[in-house]
Amino acid sequence: MTENNTGRVYLVGAGPGDPELITVRGKALLRRAGAVLYDHLSSVRLLDGVPEDCELIDVGKKSGCHIRSQDDINELLASCAARHETVVRLKGGDPFVFGRGAEETEILRQRKIPYEIVPGVTSAVAVPASFGIPVTSRGSSYGFCVYTAHTREHELPDIDWSHSLKNETAVFLMAVSGISAVVDRMLKHGHSPDLPAAAIESGTLPEGRRITGTLSTICDLAEKHRLRPPAVLVVGHQASVDVRCDYDLLSGCRIAVCGTSSFANRTAEELRLRGAVAEPMPVLRVMHMNMAAGDLDYIRQATWLVFTSSNGVQAFRRNMRERRIDFRMLAGVKIAAVGPGTARTLEDESLYPDFVPQARTADDLAEGLVCRLSGQDRVALVRCREGAPGITQVFDRCRIDYRDIPVYSIASDLRSVNNFSGRADCFDYIVFGSAAGVRAFFEGGAVPGATSVMVCVGSVTQEALASLCGSERKDRVITAPERSAAGIAAAITGDWRERKNEIKTETFADK
Numbered sequence: 001m002t003e004n005n006t007g008r009v010y011l012v013g014a015g016p017g018d019p020e021l022i023t024v025r026g027k028a029l030l031r032r033a034g035a036v037l038y039d040h041l042s043s044v045r046l047l048d049g050v051p052e053d054c055e056l057i058d059v060g061k062k063s064g065c066h067i068r069s070q071d072d073i074n075e076l077l078a079s080c081a082a083r084h085e086t087v088v089r090l091k092g093g094d095p096f097v098f099g100r101g102a103e104e105t106e107i108l109r110q111r112k113i114p115y116e117i118v119p120g121v122t123s124a125v126a127v128p129a130s131f132g133i134p135v136t137s138r139g140s141s142y143g144f145c146v147y148t149a150h151t152r153e154h155e156l157p158d159i160d161w162s163h164s165l166k167n168e169t170a171v172f173l174m175a176v177s178g179i180s181a182v183v184d185r186m187l188k189h190g191h192s193p194d195l196p197a198a199a200i201e202s203g204t205l206p207e208g209r210r211i212t213g214t215l216s217t218i219c220d221l222a223e224k225h226r227l228r229p230p231a232v233l234v235v236g237h238q239a240s241v242d243v244r245c246d247y248d249l250l251s252g253c254r255i256a257v258c259g260t261s262s263f264a265n266r267t268a269e270e271l272r273l274r275g276a277v278a279e280p281m282p283v284l285r286v287m288h289m290n291m292a293a294g295d296l297d298y299i300r301q302a303t304w305l306v307f308t309s310s311n312g313v314q315a316f317r318r319n320m321r322e323r324r325i326d327f328r329m330l331a332g333v334k335i336a337a338v339g340p341g342t343a344r345t346l347e348d349e350s351l352y353p354d355f356v357p358q359a360r361t362a363d364d365l366a367e368g369l370v371c372r373l374s375g376q377d378r379v380a381l382v383r384c385r386e387g388a389p390g391i392t393q394v395f396d397r398c399r400i401d402y403r404d405i406p407v408y409s410i411a412s413d414l415r416s417v418n419n420f421s422g423r424a425d426c427f428d429y430i431v432f433g434s435a436a437g438v439r440a441f442f443e444g445g446a447v448p449g450a451t452s453v454m455v456c457v458g459s460v461t462q463e464a465l466a467s468l469c470g471s472e473r474k475d476r477v478i479t480a481p482e483r484s485a486a487g488i489a490a491a492i493t494g495d496w497r498e499r500k501n502e503i504k505t506e507t508f509a510d511k
Contacts, residue, residue, distance in 0.1 A: 006113050007085045009077055011101050013094040013120015018204040019043040021121050029118065034084030037076055039091055044419040046090065048261065048282060070100060074107040081113045094122040098148045098173055124171045127203030127232045131210040132244035135169045141238045144169040149178030149233065156181055161189040165236040175199065175233035180219050182233060187215055196240035201231045206254040206277050207426035212240065248275025249493050252500065254426060258441050259433035260284045260410065262310050266341060267431060270485035274493060281420050283440040285413040288315045289385065289406055298403045300329060302380040306336045306369065308362050310345040312383045315407035317349060327351065338365045339483050361458050361483055366394035373400060385409040386436060388460050410436050417444030425449030429492050432456050435464035442468040455492060457483050
């Protein structure tokens with residue numbers, strides 16, 4: 001707390017939509033926030049990294065629907081500052097670009113509550129860029145102007161509508177409800193009906209769309225394709241430009257990755273490296289568990305330490321750290337990992353596995369390991385509480401001396417599933433890394449799109465998908481050849497190469 005016994009409020013710009021585009025400073029503040037007041041334009045995925053005891057308050061500001069008035073929000077900021085050391089006011093885009101940030105700082109100044117402004121990436125530039133429109137370009141656009149498409153009085157802003165756009169670009173934010181009035185005003189003030197215009201919906205997100213036309217056609221196109229908020233209108237010669245890369249391996253491919261946070265983030269990053277628009281969907285929550293005293297005693301006597309996931313490695317490390325036990329305890333112990341991802345996580349701790357199976361499944365790990373064991377070996381199996389029984393069945397059959405040591409459990413993250421359920425139909429592929437992820441997705445009410453292809457990892461995941469996805473979708477399932485981010489990317493790349501011409505494009509043009 002500060003000298004006047006209040007916390008500090010941070011007005012944080014959440015960026016244009018994609019949670020990867022929040023600033024480093026903004027992300028760090030969310031990780032230690034005691035309270036977060038967020039509006040509709042902030043991605044719900046941004047809240048995944050907040051502390052478990054963080055107070056989350058949805059102030060729900062979006063066009064035509066305000067859950068709370070601005071006065072209510074101002075009072076909430078003050079009351080949260082009285083209870084929490086760090087309060088984050090998370091606002092879409094940049095807090096000072098039509099975000100009413102100045103109004104919120106005024107109430108904080110009046111009450112002597114300390115605050116800090118954390119700028120964000122504004123949608124005025126980022127949204128056009130995400131669909132290949134540079135708002136400036138040497139020789140054709142020497143500058144750009146940013147306007148709101150409606151004011152507090154629901155009228156158009158008082159600006160110079162006759163201002164020439166010969167070598168400039170005009171960007172209108174919050175454009176859906178005001179697009180007809182904006183276009184009509186520009187035409188009445190002498191702008192050419194043939195001047196290029198583009199409307200972009202949900203820019204930077206997988207469900208984003210671009211509608212391209214001219215001042216004379218853009219309104220009809222927006223109505224025809226049911227333009228929805230949030231949307232940006234770009235007017236000027238740059239609106240006809242599209243400089244997106246269209247020749248990468250997965251260019252134009254939209255992919256959701258469902259699973260734990262570590263699996264979803266790691267796989268999504270591998271897919272982005274191939275040009276995909278990939279979004280992690282952490283539909284599973286990892287809950288670390290404390291090892292029992294007997295488990296630690298067994299590990300001290302073990303000759304092999306076996307990990308079936310990166311989450312297991314991280315949970316094991318946390319157990320060791322909390323007990324102030326260092327890795328000297330593992331001197332002489334051999335280590336096995338289910339695949340390269342788990343092996344890399346071990347290597348980050350300077351622990352180098354002695355055995356990684358080529359097939360990269362838990363069953364192959366067990367079969368390969370028993371060939372290396374003698375009657376004197378003791379195996380500590382460190383994994384998820386809900387782990388599949390295949391590996392222990394192999395150990396039982398071969399009469400291996402082992403102990404099944406749960407270090408974490410998993411549960412459905414309903415908030416993440418709910419956020420995803422209304423958007424699932426925009427993805428070309430939906431990746432599942434485990435049977436638990438499949439169950440969280442379908443039992444949470446999410447439904448794949450009619451053309452979405454589901455990608456699974458391993459036979460257990462495949463069986464869960466077959467039982468839950470419905471007979472009409474079974475022919476739209478592919479299985480990755482190996483349990484790794486690279487294996488998943490390879491499977492999707494091969495399938496996308498064959499079917500990308502069948503997929504509807506997200507860009508609608510006046511032709």
